[in-house]
Amino acid sequence: MNVSKKKHKHVIHINNVSNYLKLTISVLVMLMVVTSCKSDASNNSETALDMYQCPMQCEGDKTYDEAGSCPVCNMDLKQVETASKDIETDEISEESIFNLTSEWHTEEGNKIQLEDLKGKTLVMVMIYTSCKAACPRLVADMRHIEAQIPVENIKNVQFALISIDPNTDTPERLKAFAIENAMDGEQWTFLQGTESGVREFANVLSVKYKEISPIDFSHSNIISVFNPAGELKHQQEGLGVDNKETIEAILQLTQY
Amino acid sequence: MKTKVFSLFIMCLVVQSLMFGQTKDMVLIEGSRYIPLYGRDSTVVEVKDFNMDIYPVSTEEYKQFLKENPKWRKSKVVSLFADKSYLTNWKTDLEPKDSIHLNSPVNYVSWFAAKAYCECQNKRLPTIDEWEYVAMADETTKDARVKPSYNAQILAWYEAPRTKENRIGETPKNAWGVYDLHGLVWEWTLDFNSVLITGESRKDVDKDSNLFCGSAAVNATDLMNYAAFMRYAIRGSLKAKYSMKNLGFRCVQDIKKENK
The missing domain is CATH 3.40.30.10 (Glutaredoxin)
Incomplete structure (x- = not known):
């Protein structure tokens, strides 16, 4: 009786340890992910997309990803080249x-x-x-x-x-x-x-x-x-x- | 089996304490209240408990940081964050000049770079009040400012040439167990720009009083502490993108409540 109890305890102990190990390892992995400093690699993911828009702006500010014609007035869509868009995609200068x-x-x-x-x-x-x-x-x-x-x-x-x-x-x-x-x-x-x-x-x-x-x-x-x-x-x-x-x-x- | 499990358990504990204890190369500084040279209302300031790096950041450690963070290399760094002399004693992005020992304190770094370095390690720069608090200590006493030997020793360093080329950890550690606060390089502080003394601080020229609001309240308390005066004067003259040959840094860390 006494012996089996002891064994039982021991098993639990091992279980605990392995749980503990898992926990520690997962925490370690998480920590590594968290503490590795952010690099700027993800900064430039946005590639310049061409945008098209009806010259009459029949649908307001709606834009299209490819050339075609306006569904309302049938005019050819024009590529959008607004100054503000240019500024947004411009790189920031060093002094900025x-x-x-x-x-x-x-x-x-x-x-x-x-x-x-x-x-x-x-x-x-x-x-x-x-x-x-x-x-x-x-x-x-x-x-x-x-x-x-x-x-x-x-x-x-x-x-x-x-x-x-x-x-x-x-x-x-x-x-x-x-x-x-x-x-x-x-x-x-x-x-x-x-x-x-x-x-x-x-x-x-x-x-x-x-x-x-x-x-x-x-x-x-x-x-x-x-x-x-x-x-x-x-x-x-x-x-x-x-x-x-x-x-x-x-x-x-x-x-x- | 039992011993195996036990040794594993111990290993985990060791690893964990290394990862979480964060006491490696840091010591606990027990906070208190003290009167710095320039304080809030020129009186007592309170410093909370924090951990401090026992050494300033070495050239080698900074090199590791540059490996992991390309944007702080001298060819990449943005000029908003560092002036032209940033890492001027490095021959390439990752190699300091041959004359620089890897165990010397890193210098020619801007405040922005020092701040980024500390943040990368989940630390931060010390505040002026924190730095000065630890720096009041000599080898045996935590507030040694009353001892004549304290000032004399620091001033002797200010007179000694080229100390920046010395190695880290060669000056005697102070009562907190911190090395090199005096005797090696000046160090960046988080709020160095809170020192409101201008280049011309003699009050016969009143021109500058327009620049500051309430500057009359920022007065010195201990006119004898000449060494501290020099440190505050240096801080007052710095800009965050400056890098200087005799200016390095070290980091500190707040004590997290759950650790208690």
Whole structure:
């Protein structure tokens, strides 16, 4: 009786061990998969596909993969060659901020990467909404700059305000801030990132910042202008400085 | 049979502890509160428990990283993330110059590269507060800043030429069991760009005060700690894509709660 019990125990033990082994091995395999760093091999999977569209756009924006005729008006389909498509398939240059792959939330609650802002001239500044000292002046500078840009240029400009306090500045809070400051138009975007994403982005802009209390940050006051490909073109440093050069840089970039 | 099973079991344990323990070449740093040279409100900062690499990253380890991550090789690296001097002491993408010893700390790396290296290993760069916290220790005391010998020793290193060519692990380990925080290379920190001192920090020129919001709150606490001043000054002058011959890095890791 005693002996069989012992044996039984032993069997269970072996079973346990083999289970344990399986588990360990599978975990090991999984770990290897997880820890091997992402390479960029999968980046270029999209090959340039030709697209065809009815020249009269009978079916709106509908496109076809091959040549043929429009089912509505029977005209020959034309190959689509829109500029925006070209920009999308263009490779990102080395200096472009679109090399950053961090994820951001907009004030509308959308999840984006910086690359999603491609195609427009970008005017960016880092602020935080609970700031009482410099940020209101920075925000005022941004509004002043925006007001100086003619309406026909505005549609090619995106003004982005990036929070350096991602824990406090949720999309909801940023939205409220946008409404409060009359900056809720299409041309304004507010971004909430992760702590490391914000740190990385600040480093790209050469912006320095430090949390000095739970609601207060020291930070550099820099407004940066990027061309539609995400390359830094102009930086304005300081508060209450003349915005003229920044405005000129934006005007130059938005003259097509 | 029983011994076989037992030895297998032990092997698994060993393998597991190697894989999961992540204490290999790292030591536990018990967090605490301390007053750094520049802190939040210029007072006490809190450092949580974390693991720290006991050595800075070596040229050999960095070479391995480059093998696995082609995009950080000097011919491939994007100029947004590294300036022209990145790995300038390497003759090819994967081979450092003959004069570089593989067991010397890697240098000429940008902040972006150092950050990527650590993230690849599920680690991260230490914050300034964490780095300075561990660096307060000498060989016997965890906060040796009051000892006159502490500053003298570090400053002696700052005066010694070409220490970057030394090998890793030759300086005495400090009270935490960490090597080479002083005496080899400067090291990147995660939030180096939180140092808000400009090139011209004497306040007779007021021009720069416009650049920073609330900069009056960022004051030094220990004016005698000249060595720390130099470190903060270096950090304040860096940009993330810079690479310098006397600047390397090491990684740290947060303590996961389930390990406890």
